Amino acid sequence: xxxxxxxxxxxxxxxxxxxxxxxxxxxxxxxxxxxxxxxxxxxxxxxxxxxxxxxxxxxxxxxxxxxxxxxxxxxxxxxxxxxxxxxxxxxxxxxxxxxxxxxxxxxxxxxxxx
Amino acid sequence: xxxxxxxxxxxxxxxxxxxxxxxxxxxxxxxxxxxxxxxxxxxxxxxxxxxxxxxxxxxxxxxxxxxxxxxxxxxxxxxxxxxxxxxxxxxxxxxxxxxxxxxxxxxxxxxxxxx
Numbered sequence: 001x002x003x004x005x006x007x008x009x010x011x012x013x014x015x016x017x018x019x020x021x022x023x024x025x026x027x028x029x030x031x032x033x034x035x036x037x038x039x040x041x042x043x044x045x046x047x048x049x050x051x052x053x054x055x056x057x058x059x060x061x062x063x064x065x066x067x068x069x070x071x072x073x074x075x076x077x078x079x080x081x082x083x084x085x086x087x088x089x090x091x092x093x094x095x096x097x098x099x100x101x102x103x104x105x106x107x108x109x110x111x112x113x114x
Numbered sequence: 115x116x117x118x119x120x121x122x123x124x125x126x127x128x129x130x131x132x133x134x135x136x137x138x139x140x141x142x143x144x145x146x147x148x149x150x151x152x153x154x155x156x157x158x159x160x161x162x163x164x165x166x167x168x169x170x171x172x173x174x175x176x177x178x179x180x181x182x183x184x185x186x187x188x189x190x191x192x193x194x195x196x197x198x199x200x201x202x203x204x205x206x207x208x209x210x211x212x213x214x215x216x217x218x219x220x221x222x223x224x225x226x227x228x229x
Binding site for chain 1: 117118145147149155156157158159162164169170172205207209212213217218219220221222223
């Protein structure tokens with residue numbers, strides 16, 4: 001069965017430091033992969049997605065993610081974190097051929113120290 | 115940027131009561147979805163809706179649940195007889211096209227508390 005694992009429940013980084021949030025997936029074929037961010041009181045906002053092609057994907061707000069098939073990973077990165085990046089981040093797998101069935105990880109809460 | 119709007123932001127109901135959660139998707143979107151997140155657990159897919167019918171649903175979406183697009187702007191989720199375990203944050207989402215062609219826009223959710 002498809003699943004998504006985000007091994008880090010909570011991460012704290014200093015403002016200006018680099019960030020990497022981990023995501024591993026289990027899926028029988030080439031997946032659709034997504035990263036969403038949720039700020040308090042807000043809905044889920046799409047940061048970036050991978051469907052096919054270049055395995056390094058650029059997203060909004062300076063984020064990028066790399067699809068590594070051999071490691072079943074889709075880690076999210078940002079070279080320099082801003083205080084406004086504090087939020088919860090969700091990795092998700094899209095089931096090919098489905099109508100919107102996204103399988104989410106449990107999320108990683110990011111705190112940013114001044 | 116256009117938004118998906120959900121009302122109310124928080125709803126409290128008694129076990130066994132019917133509840134309707136309301137959503138206004140983005141106006142030119144054609145695909146509509148409901149997800150939920152029980153506290154401390156993952157966001158889970160419930161149902162997708164296109165062309166006035168359900169196109170896919172999960173095991174969670176049993177006979178107690180129904181969806182409707184009663185007019186040109188609203189998209190509702192009804193739970194007929196709420197149970198304690200239905201307490202969760204319910205997210206509505208919409209998209210212009212199918213998942214692989216277009217991104218999902220999510221609302222900020224309705225927190226449902228069943229007492």
